[in-house]
Each structure stands twice: as structure tokens, then as C-alpha cells.
Amino acid sequence: MSRAQFLKLLAATAGGAALASCSTGPKNEATNQTTPAPAQDSFPLTIDTAFGPTTIDKAPTRVVCLGWINGDVCASLGVIPVLQAAITWGNNENNSNDWFDAAVTKLGAEQPQRYDETDGPDFTAIAAANPDVIINVIGAMDQQQFDKLSKIAPVVTYASDSGDWMTPWDRATTIIGSALGLDAKAKEVVDRVSGKMKQVGKNxxxxxxxxxxxxxxxxxxxxxxxxxxxxxxxxxxxxxxxxxxxxxxxxxxxxxxxxxxxxxxxxxxxxxxxxxxxxxxxxxxxxxxxxxxxxxxxxxxxxxxxxxxxxxxxxxxxxxxxxxxxxxxxxxxxxxxxxxxxxxxx
The missing domain is CATH 3.40.50.1980 (Nitrogenase molybdenum iron protein domain)
Known part of the structure; x- marks a missing residue:
């Protein structure tokens, strides 16, 4: 594999077309939901994206994520997917990654079902997941995909001043936290991880x-x-x-x-x-x-x-x-x- 091929593969693997139907809120047997509960008074809210504004009328209880990184961010906020693309490069035995699996175990949740994302977003599967919001903050998208997905549910992507694969983890966490009504939790996560990174330099x-x-x-x-x-x-x-x-x-x-x-x-x-x-x-x-x-x-x-x-x-x-x-x-x-x-x- 040439380096050019690798770079394309890494981009696709890092977020690509992975979709994950996620759930938020207190855990229950029906939906594999996990804590914390979203702030209901945050809604309705409008988020400006690179493809136009997105309005979310109520706190999402079912969330679809394009790209496994967006699912990772959801997991850091206490939201575990019920459907997610299989990771096929750098994956563990679950076609997942170790840090995501650790979050699943810590939250007492179930592993998500996984599918092959080789052919890109599966619009049929996304629609069948009956999402309240679709998230692709870290990844690639075009206007046609955005418009098609918007017919299924509100779509939250990277901002107009960003681009494909160019949203840093902390900014992505903040945007996704806002979309899920978990602003306080997102700030807590960003502060904790940023502090740990700064400590590396100090040490x-x-x-x-x-x-x-x-x-x-x-x-x-x-x-x-x-x-x-x-x-x-x-x-x-x-x-x-x-x-x-x-x-x-x-x-x-x-x-x-x-x-x-x-x-x-x-x-x-x-x-x-x-x-x-x-x-x-x-x-x-x-x-x-x-x-x-x-x-x-x-x-x-x-x-x-x-x-x-x-x-x-x-x-x-x-x-x-x-x-x-x-x-x-x-x-x-x-x-x-x-x-x-x-x-x-x-």
C-alpha cells in the first residue's frame, strides 16, 4: 500500500461513513440508554453547520453518528451507540477499539451492533434507526448528503469555518455535547482531557x-x-x-x-x-x-x-x-x- 493510499484509508477509517444509532438518558432495557440525562431546557436549539442551520426541537433520545470518531465522542459523554460501523483497520477482536469498549463496560451498557461501511452511508439503515439527530462533526460530507440526511432528521456537521476531517477533538466534543443537550458534561470532558495533556508537558x-x-x-x-x-x-x-x-x-x-x-x-x-x-x-x-x-x-x-x-x-x-x-x-x-x-x- 502506498502512503497516498494509506492516508485515504486512515481518513476513511478515522470517521468516514461509519454510522451509529446512539441513545441518551437514563439506562433502560428497551434502548440501551445511558446516563447522563440531557438538559431539556436547552431545546429547541439551532446549530450553524457548513451546509446550513440545523434546528433540534427536543433532547435527542436516538442519535445516528456518521463516522466512529463521532461515536467515540458520544461515548465520552455517556452515550453508547446501538448501531455502529465495524472498524476494520486498527480494530480489536470486537471490530471496535479498546477505549470505546472500556467505556461500554464502565457504563454497564451493551456493545452496539456493527455493520460494514465500505460502501458509505447506509441511508436505509439510518432511516430505520428512527433518529432524532444525525451527527457528522468529524468526517466528510457534501451538500447532497446533508440534504438527503436532513429529510430523515436534523443533521449536525462541522462548522462553516472548518472542513472535512478538520475539527479538533475538543471543538467536536463541545458541538456534539450541545447537540445532545450535554453542554456541562462536554465541558467537563474537555477540561479533564486538556488538563491531562498539559500535564504530559509538565512531567x-x-x-x-x-x-x-x-x-x-x-x-x-x-x-x-x-x-x-x-x-x-x-x-x-x-x-x-x-x-x-x-x-x-x-x-x-x-x-x-x-x-x-x-x-x-x-x-x-x-x-x-x-x-x-x-x-x-x-x-x-x-x-x-x-x-x-x-x-x-x-x-x-x-x-x-x-x-x-x-x-x-x-x-x-x-x-x-x-x-x-x-x-x-x-x-x-x-x-x-x-x-x-x-x-x-x-
Whole structure:
């Protein structure tokens, strides 16, 4: 698989067309509902989206989410889906992820049913779920899809100043919390996770203030250097733990979306104290370090980089509150970042 194919796959896997019929409110046997109960006095409310305003007349009790990240955010707010797309990249044995499953267990809820999202949104299944609201804050959408879905239920997407895959986890949590009548809960979640991320920087001096470059490097690809945009989940994560985007990234062209290419002839200009790269290669660290072109990247030359080929970690990296907490608490990813940053800040 080329890096270009991977980037498309990661985007699709990260939110794509996954739909999940969710329930809110106190748990009962009929609907797999979970706490907390929404604030009834918040409704009706109107949310401005990139495709037009959406009015929600009453607190939703059945919610459909396009994209599993939106379902993850719902779970962080105490809302567990009853129907969700199967995760087929970076998935666990439940075709889910570990942090979502942990939330299901903690809430005493049932696992959602899962379906194959390969062919995109299943409008028939969405309609059959009888939703009160449809959520696609993190993901991709066009006007035609928005209009078609709006005939089923109000649709909440990213805002007009955002775009496909470009809504940070904290802003998405706030928007989704508002749509569900769970504003207070959303603020609690954002404050908790943001605080945990800031503490990472405080606990690791090499991380705090270090400049970083988020990338996807592959010496075998026709475009061996790709860089992630400022609003991409990876950038948001590293900034959240106290790092700063390297100034050279201002010269990159991200007009095409969440990533852009960089000329390999300019590899030595990519100055930073730390570099993150996703890679599908075996022994990626050594392959990249020993490559005659990629080895000219300053952070690579100083061994101040993390080459990650762990799919589950890639899915958790900056995507949702639950994923971020899992990455920090349950893996050694931060230790890897800190060790690399120590080399880059010497």
C-alpha cells in the first residue's frame, strides 16, 4: 500500500461513513440508554453547520453518528451507540477499539451492533434507526448528503469555518455535547482531557516547548514526504501536550486538505526538535534513518523521531477524548516521544 493510499484509508477509517444509532438518558432495557440525562431546557436549539442551520426541537433520545470518531465522542459523554460501523483497520477482536469498549463496560451498557461501511452511508439503515439527530462533526460530507440526511432528521456537521476531517477533538466534543443537550458534561470532558495533556508537558521537560513536525515518510513512495496540516488530529495532539509546530511548516501547502507533500530535495530544510511519522514499513525507524534522502531531515539525523506503525495508536492519536486518554494512560507512546525529544533538544 502506498502512503497516498494509506492516508485515504486512515481518513476513511478515522470517521468516514461509519454510522451509529446512539441513545441518551437514563439506562433502560428497551434502548440501551445511558446516563447522563440531557438538559431539556436547552431545546429547541439551532446549530450553524457548513451546509446550513440545523434546528433540534427536543433532547435527542436516538442519535445516528456518521463516522466512529463521532461515536467515540458520544461515548465520552455517556452515550453508547446501538448501531455502529465495524472498524476494520486498527480494530480489536470486537471490530471496535479498546477505549470505546472500556467505556461500554464502565457504563454497564451493551456493545452496539456493527455493520460494514465500505460502501458509505447506509441511508436505509439510518432511516430505520428512527433518529432524532444525525451527527457528522468529524468526517466528510457534501451538500447532497446533508440534504438527503436532513429529510430523515436534523443533521449536525462541522462548522462553516472548518472542513472535512478538520475539527479538533475538543471543538467536536463541545458541538456534539450541545447537540445532545450535554453542554456541562462536554465541558467537563474537555477540561479533564486538556488538563491531562498539559500535564504530559509538565512531567516531561523535553516535550514542553519542543518544535515538532507531524509527517508520513516512506522512501518507497513516489512522494516520500507528506506533512500533516495544522488542524489535523496529530498536530492538535502534539500541541496539546505542549509542543510547537516547527516554523518551516508555514511554507508547506495544505490547500488540498489534512496533509500536503514536501519536496524530498528540501528534506534538510525540515528543521525541528522532534518528528513524528506514521509508517507501514517493517523496521521503519532504521529504514527511514538510513535512507539517503529522508536521513537528511534534521530530526531524523539526530534520531529525534518516532516512527509509529501501531494501527491502534494511530487511531487514538488526537482523535477523541477516550482515544487520547487511552494513548496517554495505556501505552508507552509518551515515553517514546519524550525519549526522541530529549535527543532533539540537546
Amino acid at each position: 516531561n521537560p523535553a516535550i514542553q516547548g519542543a518544535t515538532f513536525i507531524p509527517s508520513a515518510l516512506d522512501p518507497k513512495d513516489e512522494n516520500p514526504i507528506s506533512l500533516y496540516a495544522p488542524d489535523d488530529v496529530r498536530s492538535v495532539f502534539f500541541e496539546g501536550i505542549g509542543m510547537k509546530r516547527a516554523p518551516i511548516l508555514k511554507e508547506a501547502d495544505f490547500s488540498g486538505g489534512f496533509y500536503g507533500s514536501w519536496s524530498p530535495e528540501r528534506a534538510d530544510e525540515l528543521q525541528s526538535q522532534f518528528l513524528y511519522t506514521w509508517s507501514t514499513l517493517e523496521n521503519a525507524h532504521e529504514v527511514i534513518k538510513n535512507d539517503p534522502l529522508l536521513g537528511k531531515i534534521p530530526a531524523v539525523a539526530k534520531d529525534a523521531f518516532v516512527a509509529d506503525n501501531n494501527q491502534r495508536q494511530a487511531l487514538a492519536l488526537g482523535t477523541s477524548p477516550l482515544g487520547i486518554e487511552w494513548l496517554i494512560d495505556e501505552t508507552d507512546f509518551i515515553d517514546q516521544v519524550n525519549a526522541a525529544a530529549e535527543k532533539g533538544t540537546r
